[in-house]
Amino acid sequence: NTDGRSCEKCLPLFNQRPWAPGSKSNAGACEQCQCYGHADSCHFDATVAERHLSVNTEGAYEGGGVCLNCKHSTTGVNCEQCLDGYYRPEGVAPDSKEPCRKCACPAPGMSRHCVKDDSHQIEGRRPGDCLCREGFEGVKCDRCARGYRNYPRCDQCNCVFAGSVNGECDGPCQCKENVFGSRCGECKVGV
Numbered sequence: 375n376t377d378g379r380s381c382e383k384c385l386p387l388f389n390q391r392p393w394a395p396g397s398k399s400n401a402g403a404c405e406q407c408q409c410y411g412h413a414d415s416c417h418f419d420a421t422v423a424e425r426h427l428s429v430n431t432e433g434a435y436e437g438g439g440v441c442l443n444c445k446h447s448t449t450g451v452n453c454e455q456c457l458d459g460y461y462r463p464e465g466v467a468p469d470s471k472e473p474c475r476k477c478a479c480p481a482p483g484m485s486r487h488c489v490k491d492d493s494h495q496i497e498g499r500r501p502g503d504c505l506c507r508e509g510f511e512g513v514k515c516d517r518c519a520r521g522y523r524n525y526p527r528c529d530q531c532n533c534v535f536a537g538s539v540n541g542e543c544d545g546p547c548q549c550k551e552n553v554f555g556s557r558c559g560e561c562k563v564g565v
Contacts, residue, residue: 375404386415390430390439406431407439410469412453416441427451447474456490461501464492477502482526483510483517534559 375388384393384404396402407416408431416439422428423438428451430437444453447460448468456462456474466473477488484504491501506515509528518528521535533540533547537558540548549558 375406387413389416389418390428390437392418392420392438405437405439407437407441407452409441409444409453410448410473411471412445412448412473413441413443415443422451429454446472447476458487461488461490462492463501475502477504479504479515481515483507483512483515483528485515532557537561 375385376393377383377385382393387409388404388406390405390407393404394400394402407413408429409416419428419438419440421438422440423436426435428437428439429435430439440451441453444450446453447457449455449457452468454468459477460474461477462468462473463475477486479486479488481504483506485507487505489499489501489503489505494500503513504515506512506519509519509522509530511517511519516525518525521531521533522528523531531538534555534557537550537553537555537560538547539550547556547558549555552562554560554562
């Protein structure tokens with residue numbers, strides 16, 4: 375896995391560890407970077423190695439290989455993530471030939487980005503779920519968030535959300551106890 379007239383460097387995809395000359399006790403073998411089949415070359419980065427940010431082909435965070443020019447809409451140290459605007463569906467492995475799909479988020483409340491992978495499942499979000507702009511909510515961002523009204527514009531309510539009881543903006547602001555003002559934004563004195 376070496377290259378050069380005197381075998382003084384590693385092949386383009388074998389830089390998980392820095393090149394070192396071989397000895398009786400250490401072969402100094404060049405180690406392949408884990409790019410999941412989405413890059414043709416990588417380089418060694420000492421900072422990445424110190425911070426344990428690069429996974430090797432055995433699944434351990436050892437070495438500092440950084441994949442270059444990730445393909446198939448991937449990005450990241452190991453080409454393990456999808457680009458913004460793309461996601462990896464559940465059950466699709468990072469080494470799949472086409473791991474990333476384009477987000478389908480064209481509606482008014484959508485940011486055109488979506489949840490990229492299954493790392494947000496604890497929040498109840500799945501890969502491909504659209505990320506909403508401020509004032510919108512729902513899997514397809516198809517309704518106004520609390521404190522907003524008039525879908526599909528989703529204008530912010532006039533009422534101060536923390537001081538009103540009608541956070542859905544229906545009619546004039548209805549203030550909570552000890553709160554007053556046309557927008558329910560002021561506390562009563564001494565309270």
